[in-house]
Amino acid sequence: MATKASRSAARMMMAPAVILLLGWMLIPLVLTLFFSFKKFLPLRGDRWENGLEWVGFENYVRFVSSSAFWPSVITTLIIVGGVLVITVCLGILLAMLLDQPMWGQGIVRILVIAPFFVMPTVSALVWKNMFMDANNGLFSHLWRLFGAEPVSWLSEASLPSIILIVSWQWLPFATLILLTAIQSLDSEQLEAAEMDGASPLARFGHIVLPHLSRAVTIVILIQTIFLLSVFAEIFVTTGGAFGSRTLTYLIFQRVLESQNVGLGSAGGVYAIILANIVAIFLMRIVGKNLDT
Template identity: 75%
Template sequence: MATQHSRSAARLMMAPAVTLLLGWMLVPLVMTLYFSFRKYLPLRPDVAQDWVGFDNYIRFVTSDAFWPAVQVTLIIVGGVLAITLILGVGLALILDQPMWGQGAVRVLVIAPFFVMPTVSALLWKNMFMDPVNGFFAHVLRALGLAPIEFLSQHSLGSIITIVSWEWLPFATLILLTAIQSLDQEQLEAAEMDGARWPSRFVHIILPHLSRAMTVVLLIQTIFLLGIFAEIFVTTQGSFGSKTLTYLIYQRVLESQNVGLGSAGGVYAIILANIVAMFLMRIVGKNLDA
C-alpha cells in the first residue's frame, strides 16, 4: 500500500513531464487565442497591428466558404470512418483465419499505416488516379472506356479513398486484436446449437467488437478532423474539397493575417471538442455496457 511519502515522491518525479506537457498544450492555445483578437500581419509591418476584438471571428464565420468547409470536413470524416470500420471488421475476420504466410500477410496489410500522408497522397495521385498514366486509366482504356479524372470529377470520393487506405490498417489491427480475445468456446457452443455464421456474427462477434469499434471511432475522428496533407498534395482545396483546416491555411496565406487564421483555429478547436464530447458519450455507454 502506497504511503504519503511515496505518493509525494511520485508526484515530484512526474512534475517535470506534466509541466512540459501542459506547456506544450497551453502555450500554443493561449497564443492562438491572443492573436485571434488582433489584426496581426507579420509580413506587413507597415500595417497597423490593432486589437480588433471579435472582428476576426465574425469575418471568418460569415465568409461564404466557412460552412461548406465544415460540411466537407464532416463528410470526409464520416466517409472514412464508415469505410475503415466496415472493411476493418472484414479484414480482421479474414486475418484471424489460419492461412499460409499469415505473419507476412498481416505485416503487408498493416504497412500502409506507416506511410506518411504526403507520400501516400502522391502515390495515389500519380500512380493510380492520374488520367493519363495512372493504373485506373490503363484499366479503363483496356475495357474500352474513357479515363476518369478522379481528383477533379470525384474529388471528395478520391480523398476519402486515399485517407481510408491510410487508416484501414489501424482499424484492422485494433479489431483483429479484439477478435483474438474472443472466447472461442462461445462460438463453438453456438455452432453446436445450430446457429449459422451470420447469426454468430451478429449476436456474438459484433457485440464483442463494439468496444474496439468505439475506440477506433474516437481516435480516428480526432485525427481526421485535422486532415490537411492529402488535400494539399492532391486538389489544393479545389473542386469542392476544401476542409476547415485547409480553409484556415488558405485564409492566412491569402490575407497574411495571422489573427484571422487564429480565429479559424479556435473554430476548429470548438468543432473538434463538440464532436469529441459526442463520441465520448458513445464510448462511455459502450464501456459501461
C-alpha cells in the same frame, strides 16, 4: 498497498511529464486565443515588439461570414464520416480474415499494417500519380480495358478520391485495434454457438460484434481526432479545389490570402470548437460502450 510516501514519490516523478504535456497543449491554445483578437501581419513587416492592433471579434466575424466557411465544415464532416465508415467496416472484415490460420500469417499482417507508416504526402502523391492520373494512372488503364472513358478522379470525384486515399492510410490502424480485440474473444463461446446450430451470420451478430463494440469505439474516437485536421492529402492532390476544401485548408488559405495571423487564429478557434462538438457527440452516442 501503496503508502503515502510512495504515492508522493510517484506524483513527484510524474510531475515533470504532466507539466510538459500541459505546456505543450496550453501554450499554443493561449497564443491562438490571443492572436485571434489581434491584427498581426508579420509578412508585411509587423513586429511583435511594436505591439499588435486590437480588433476584438472582427476576425471571428470575417471568418464565419465567408461564403466558404459552412461548405468547408460540411466537407470536413463528410470526409470524417466517409473514412470512419470504410475503415471500421473493412477493418472488421480484415481483422476476421487475419485471425484465421494461414500460411505466412505474420508477413500478411505486416503488409496490411505497412500503409499506416507511410507519410501522408507520400501516399497522396502515389495515389495521385500512379492510380488517379487521368492519362497514365492505373484506374485509367482499367477503364480503357473495359471500354470506358477514363475519369479525372481528383476533379470529377474529388471527395470520394480523398476519402479513398485517407481510408487507405487509416485502415491498418483500425485493423490492428480490431484484430487485437478479436484475438481476445473466447473461442469457446463461438464453438458453443456453432454446436447449438447458430449460423455464421448469427454468431457474428450476437457474439463477435458486441465483443468488438469497445474496440470500434476506440477506433472511432482516435481517428476522428486526427481526421478533423486532414490537410496534406488535400494540399498534394486537389489544392482545395473541386469542393474538397476542409476547415483546416480554409484556415491555411485565409492566412495566405490576408497574411493576417489573427484571422487564421480565429479560424483555428472555430476548428477547436468543431472538434469539441464532434468529440462530445461521439462520447455521448458511441462512447457509452466504454462504460459497459
